Amino acid sequence: MKYEAVIGLEVHCQLLTETKLFCGCRTKFGAAPNTQVCPVCLGMPGVLPVLNKKAVEFAVKTALALDCRINERSIFARKNYFYPDLPKSYQISQYMEPFCEKGFLDIEDDGKTKRIGITRIHMEEDAGKLLHGDTPDDDGSSFVDLNRACVPLIEIVSEPDMRTALEASAYLRALRDIVVYLGVCDGNMEEGSFRCDANVSVRPVGTEKFGTRAELKNINSFKFVKDAIDYEIDRQIDLIESNGKVIQETRLFDSAKGITVSMRSKEEAHDYRYFPEPDLSPLIITKELIEEMRKTLPELPQAKRRRFVSVYGIPAYDAGVLTAEKALADYYEAVVKETGEPKISSNWVMGELLPLLEANGYSTLTPATSGSVINMVKSGAINAKTAKEVLKEASKTGKSPEEIVKVSGAGQISGEEELLKLIDAVIAANPDNLARYKAGKDKLFGFFVGETMKAAKGQANPAVLNKLLKERLGS
Ligand code: ADP
Ligand code: MG
Ligand code: ZN
Numbered sequence: 001m002k003y004e005a006v007i008g009l010e011v012h013c014q015l016l017t018e019t020k021l022f023c024g025c026r027t028k029f030g031a032a033p034n035t036q037v038c039p040v041c042l043g044m045p046g047v048l049p050v051l052n053k054k055a056v057e058f059a060v061k062t063a064l065a066l067d068c069r070i071n072e073r074s075i076f077a078r079k080n081y082f083y084p085d086l087p088k089s090y091q092i093s094q095y096m097e098p099f100c101e102k103g104f105l106d107i108e109d110d111g112k113t114k115r116i117g118i119t120r121i122h123m124e125e126d127a128g129k130l131l132h133g134d135t136p137d138d139d140g141s142s143f144v145d146l147n148r149a150c151v152p153l154i155e156i157v158s159e160p161d162m163r164t165a166l167e168a169s170a171y172l173r174a175l176r177d178i179v180v181y182l183g184v185c186d187g188n189m190e191e192g193s194f195r196c197d198a199n200v201s202v203r204p205v206g207t208e209k210f211g212t213r214a215e216l217k218n219i220n221s222f223k224f225v226k227d228a229i230d231y232e233i234d235r236q237i238d239l240i241e242s243n244g245k246v247i248q249e250t251r252l253f254d255s256a257k258g259i260t261v262s263m264r265s266k267e268e269a270h271d272y273r274y275f276p277e278p279d280l281s282p283l284i285i286t287k288e289l290i291e292e293m294r295k296t297l298p299e300l301p302q303a304k305r306r307r308f309v310s311v312y313g314i315p316a317y318d319a320g321v322l323t324a325e326k327a328l329a330d331y332y333e334a335v336v337k338e339t340g341e342p343k344i345s346s347n348w349v350m351g352e353l354l355p356l357l358e359a360n361g362y363s364t365l366t367p368a369t370s371g372s373v374i375n376m377v378k379s380g381a382i383n384a385k386t387a388k389e390v391l392k393e394a395s396k397t398g399k400s401p402e403e404i405v406k407v408s409g410a411g412q413i414s415g416e417e418e419l420l421k422l423i424d425a426v427i428a429a430n431p432d433n434l435a436r437y438k439a440g441k442d443k444l445f446g447f448f449v450g451e452t453m454k455a456a457k458g459q460a461n462p463a464v465l466n467k468l469l470k471e472r473l474g475s
Contacts, residue, residue: 001204001205001241002204002205003202003203003204003205003233003237003240004163004202004203004204004205005162005163005164005165005200005201005202005229005233006160006162006163006200006201006202006203006210006211006213007160007162007163007164007165007167007168007198007199007200007229008119008157008158008159008160008161008162008198008199008213009157009158009162009168009171009172009196009197009198009199010155010156010157010158010196010197010199010215011155011156011157011158011172011175011194011195011196011197012126012153012154012155012156012194012195012196013062013153013154013155013156013179013184013185013187013193013194014027014126014151014152014153014185014186014192014193014194015054015055015058015059015152015153015154015184015185016058016183016184016185016186017052017054017055017058017152018054019052019054020041020052020125020149020150020151020152021049021051021052021055021092021123021124021125021150021151021152021153022040022041022049022050022051022052022092022125022150023038023040023041023049023050023150024038025037025038025040025041025150027151027152029188029191029193030191031147033131033143033145033147034144034145034146034147035147036147037146037147037149040150041146041149041150042087042146042149043086043087043088043089043149048279049092049277049279049280051280051283052152055123055152056099056123056283056285056289057289057293058152058154058182058184058185059099059100059121059123059154059184060099060285060289060290060293061182061184061293061296061297062121062154062156062178062179062182062184063099063100063103063121064290064293064294064297065178065182065297065300066103066104066105066118066121066156066178067103067104068100068101068102068103068118068121069100069101069102069103070099070100070285070290071097071098071099071100071101071285072284072285072286072287073097073282073283073284073285074094074097074098074099074100074122074282074283074285075094075095075096075097075276075277075282075283076092076093076094076123076276076277076280076283077092077093077094077095077096077274077275077276077277078090078091078092078093078273078274078275078276078277079091079092079093079095079124079272079274080272080273080274081271081272083127084130084142084144085127085128085129085130085144085146085149086127086128086149087128087146087149091124091125091127092124092125092277092280093122093123093124093125093155094122094123094124095122095269095274096274098120098121098122098123099121099122099123099283099285100120100121100122101119101120101121102117102118102119102120103117103118103121104116104117104118105118105158105171105174105175105178106174106302107167107170107171107174108170108174108302109166109167109170111316114161114167115161116158116159116161116162116167116171117158117159117161118156118157118158118159119157119158119159120157121154121155121156121157122154122155122157123152123153123154123283124153124154124155125149125150125151125152125153126148126149126150126151126152126153127148127149128144128145128146128147128148128149129144129145129146129147129148130142130143130144130145131143131144131145156175158171160199160201160210160213165225165226165227165229165230165233166226168198168225168226168229169222169225169226172196172222172225173222174301174302176189176194177301177324178300178301179194180325180326181298181300181301181326182297182298183298189220189221189222190220190221192220195219195220196219196225197215197216197217197219198215198216198219198225198228198229198232199213199214199215199216200213200214200215200216200229200232200233200236201213201214201236201246202233202236202237202240202246211236211240211246212245212246212247212248213246213248214232214236214246214247214248214249214250214251214260215249215250215251215266216228216229216232216251216252216253216260217250217251217252217253217263218252218253218255219253220255221255224253224255227253227255227258228253228260231253231258231259231260232251232260235260247265248265248266249262249263249264249265249266250262250263250264250265250266250267251263298326301323301324301326304319304323304329305319305320305323306319308322308323308329308332312336312342312343312346313342313343314342314343314346318343318346318350321350321354322346322349322350327362328349328354328357331349331353331357331362331367332345332346332349334367334368334371335348335349335353335367335370335371335374337367337371338367338368338370338371338372338374338375339371339374339375339378341374341378344374344378345371345374348370348374349370352387352388352391353365353370353391356391356392356395357395359395360395360396363398364394364395364396364397364398365391365394365395365398369391369394369400369401370391372401372402373387373390373391373394373401374387376390376401376405380461380463380464381405382405382459383458383459383460383461383462385458385459386405386458386459390404390405416464416468419452419456419460419461419464419465419468420468420472422452422455422456422460423448423452423465423468423469423472424472425455426448426451426452426455427448427472427473429451430447430448430451433447433448434473437473438473438474445469445470445473448469448473449462449465449466449469452465452469453465
């Protein structure tokens with residue numbers, strides 16, 4: 001029998017607010033344990049939560065970008081469970097009445113577009129973190145760090161619309177691109193500010209009814225999403241084929257071994273004894289706020305990709321690379337303004353500039369600098385090899401390309417007299433090859449080009465060099 005997978009993702013995004021969801025504590029990652037806490041996020045008795053307006057704005061922006069319906073009225077609820085990283089013994093979340101429902105996200109796979117439904121988005125607070133084993137005195141005790149408690153999250157729940165691990169990772173990437181473009185989340189999977197649980201089931205091809213799903217936790221990279229889902233699909237098919245039954249459970253992905261292992265049987269909603277949070281009034285999102293947020297929406301990655309292809313005429317592949325980060329896309333557009341050459345600029349940005357920008361940042365190597373280096377290559381003032389050196393130097397030091405070229409004497413040799421001197425020396429030094437060339441071994445032309453280029457330390461203008469050599473060799 002042939003099987004197909006059914007996959008739905010639950011994605012948690014940490015919102016990039018300065019302060020937490022219900023108190024004024026900072027949200028900065030990496031602070032010393034329990035230094036960003038107060039009575040509210042420590043869960044002291046009698047304290048009251050106050051909702052962070054910025055978090056609501058970020059949530060609304062995300063909902064708009066994902067074409068969701070935004071509910072005017074939504075309700076915070078208590079999700080009750082006991083765990084040492086949750087001092088209140090409940091998490092404030094949204095349950096029956098989330099602020100946002102029914103959106104979608106289009107993913108591109110193999111040139112085809114597929115629409116993935118978004119069931120809902122709700123706001124909630126994060127829990128703290130437990131540190132096991134790797135503790136200051138390493139005596140086997142566990143520690144609790146509540147810096148993360150009460151940090152604002154949105155949970156984006158997809159419809160079970162994905163059928164392959166590749167589709168799931170494409171969806172996750174597209175989603176990450178969007179929240180990063182919006183500036184509502186830093187998208188850092190390693191630090192856990194963008195994390196994903198994958199729900200996976202399988203069914204015989206051609207059947208409608210969904211199989212029993214397992215929920216995979218602890219997936220913190222795009223590669224792991226794909227690996228975990230692929231493993232899980234195989235596991236479930238093997239199980240069914242050997243007359244076993246998939247049970248609904250939560251499984252943990254062990255990235256070192258590349259397998260999923262059972263963690264606990266799946267909890268049901270009623271286990272959490274949800275009830276409306278009595279300390280918060282209903283959240284009212286006004287039309288005015290929605291319109292205000294709509295005005296702040298930037299051009300989203302997909303729209304930008306399409307525009308790059310249609311306006312600049314560059315290949316879809318280039319557009320994909322260039323729009324992966326908003327800063328890079330802006331950079332590329334600024335370089336094109338300098339050079340007027342979309343494709344040549346794209347080659348330089350993707351090839352030479354991207355690694356430099358990643359290593360040294362955007363501040364030293366401005367688009368104006370890069371543009372003028374590309375223009376120097378265009379005009380023949382320097383060759384491509386020199387240009388790469390100049391860009392490297394400029395990226396490290398922030399010096400102007402003109403200055404670097406002047407100081408290093410790296411200007412390209414286009415002067416015929418100067419080049420002829422080098423050519424004559426090369427010819428004089430290689431009488432044997434000259435004779436063979438004259439006898440018809442045309443391929444040796446390349447040898448003379450190479451030798452002369454070497455003598456010019458790579459700085460000869462290739463076109464001029466070719467022309468002069470042809471004349472000198474009498475071909
Ligand atoms: P829970 O909190 O119980 O996990 P949610 O409604 O938050 O429930 O999320 C359920 C997720 O599981 C959704 O992304 C949904 O698309 C997905 N899902 C539901 N049923 C199946 C199934 N049979 N196979 C795969 N995914 C499923
Ligand atoms: Mg779930
Ligand atoms: Zn606090």
